[in-house]
Amino acid sequence: MIFSSFMESLPYVAAAIVTSFFLKGLLKGLGFLKPARPPLPPGPKGRPLIGNYLDIPKTKEWLNLDKWFKEHGDIVYYQLFGKGILALGSLKRCHEIFEKRSGIYSSRPELIMLNKLSGWDFALVTLPYGSTWRKHRQAFHQYFNMNVAPKYRPMQLKGARGLLRQLLDCPDHDALKRMLRSSFAEIIMEVVYGYEVAPVNDPYMEITELAATAMLECVTPGRFLVEVFPLLQYVPSWLPGAEFKRLAAQWKAATIAMNHGTAKPSIVTSMTQRISDQEENDRDELEKVLKNTAGIAFAGGTDTTMSAVTVFFLAMAMHPEVQKKAQAEIDSVVGSHRLPDFSDRDSLPYVNAILKETLRWQTIVPLNTPHLSTQDDVYDGYFIPKGTIIIGGSWTILHDPAVYPDPFEFKPERFIKDGKLDPDVFDPYVAIFGYGRRVCPGRYFGDDTAYIMIVSILASLNISAPLDENGRPKQLICDMDDGVVSYPKPFDCDIKPRSNVATELIRDGITN
Template structure:
């Protein structure tokens, strides 16, 4: 625990050091917690180097903007399925969110149809994400300070952490290996539809590599798919929960969104990706949600690879750099009344604008060479789900047994990945016509 730690508290310093000087600030500190929790399989935690570059190159090939457009039909279908689930049981909206994002990625990555929110893969991704969020939190486990404790049996008093780490590690391993094995099996039987993993494996076969190189290439396929599934479903989940909470707390914002959707989309269809540029307020709501309650309040820590200097301060090799995302997103000089949810911050002359005000996505998705390569897929998923839900549903505060509104205080959970601490709300169809639109859309998509 003698590592130097520098907290970067301003946007200008973060961009200067982590973005423009990324050649020396793109490493990740390797902690025993990363290994024990199974997070060493995660591209986001890998040390900076050739192995990481090979993973990122493969990831980017399938999640660059042009490639992401190919996945929009799946995202659209899953967003419609989410509406059907909300219509049947709105009280489980958070559980259905997890299902929606996870099922989307399972289809895109592995061509696997996830049955429902209790599917084994949904459970595994929850466990793996918990390991990444809780298991890597500095100062939480004594084994970080005394690594020899990793060898102490779990039945020894004080070693109960072993059981938790074992469960997280097993979930991460299964999430990495089991779906790829299913794709391989379907390829051998010459069954199944195109998907990312199938294409990656086919590319390896066509290249003719064998021996150790073949093993490495297949490991990259497993790692890339697993981290896309794990990270892609979780960051979007947190932001969408923040949108629901904001709509419950700010009915004027919800009304503005309804008015825009009614004008642009109309009552006879659901929003589509072709509407995106015509829905500036919906885009602004998503940006404001990522600012208001940021998914990773302290960012993912970077690490220097060599000695350095920053504004006259000596930065030793191996220094942990923590970008204070929360401070940047709640900077009163940039965002007046930062605790208030106000999408109008990102509207200029009636148009969506993130050029004249600080763009929260510059902080949500990381910096420099470590910027999240899945950001375009995440943005697409958020847009289609926010637009479709707000088009047909009203969202309000939860009520008690007497029917009175329950006061909700917006706050975040602890952990590397943060979620709204309390996002209870009431969800009701806006109109009978909206209900019929949902049912008609489900039927058109052949969704039960």
């Protein structure tokens, strides 16, 4: 009975279905209905409300993203409490999004913990794309562009020579870390503020390191729940679970103190002269821009380079054959009666290859600072909503076996062809220092600092693994810690002068 009734009504049901499709098509054609939205990019399935929050590890997020890239392809979309995040796992994707579509993807997400609670609202690296960012970028570029950066080389050379003298007595990893940080801080503080760092317990060093820690801790999206639930910024700091508020207050005090430092002749004094030349109405704004530029120069000018040189020490201890090959190159070019300087760089391709491989092998910035989409977009058939956070997967890009065969091996030779640097091999600097309009403006200064440190160390010191009780070198491994800028976990290495002549050169600081 029911079946026969259904069969009798079937023609009417079919007609209704056909009619509905016809009307839908007509309305769509007339512009009354919007076409169906393209799909979101592929990615892991999330849970209601929280999305993929439980799928993301608390440490080494880049390894989890690398796993997702292998499962879903080189473009992966996921969500945290309704906030969309797009991860890019290839150079091709990063180039097409950050370079070719830079007008849409050059802004930054708001990081409440960093910008509002920790006092880094001026930070060039996190400013949203717009007129304020352009003013800060222009001011920073004026003092750190490719043509200006070489004028800081005397101070970088001085810092490298000072580091060598400290390394003559380096008992352990903690001492090495302290010496490196002191040397890098000495360079950047003199360049920016004209301030000479005290050998121990320098008050400004404590302030600036704490302020820089704030930026590095806070820049990862979702690291603090206040980024997901902005109302948490109004929670009293004494409540249980409000540790982020107490950290932010401490970091903000350090940031303000760093920003109001005074100095002798330096970038800051040059900036001050510019301010005095301005009309009264323009001075306040220019003073803010230039003062903040000086502040971000310190925070951005130490950690990436220090991490790279720390990785270099570990790589040399693990690969003595690489160290010997580099030392032979230096000896043939420089000789044994002086220490190398910047004029030797073009004649030392293998040393330059070591620097590139150091940046690639243990990627010091495993995930690029996040970008933000400022309008809806359709890319490669996928819908990318306005407000999506976009992350470049630098670690995955720099460990792609199609680009770098045997990616987990330390092989500077991969960058050499016919005795010269091979321009056809992808330069890891691109993935480390960012893309498009948000590329790091201090990259030339950082590159010069890392080079002069590494070449000076290779020329005068031997780095080796410590010996075990049987007199054999201990087996070292490289395990990187978590963070926007990643460092090797503590390791031991022996540091000794190559010869008595090298010791004298270090003590005298002889160059050309």
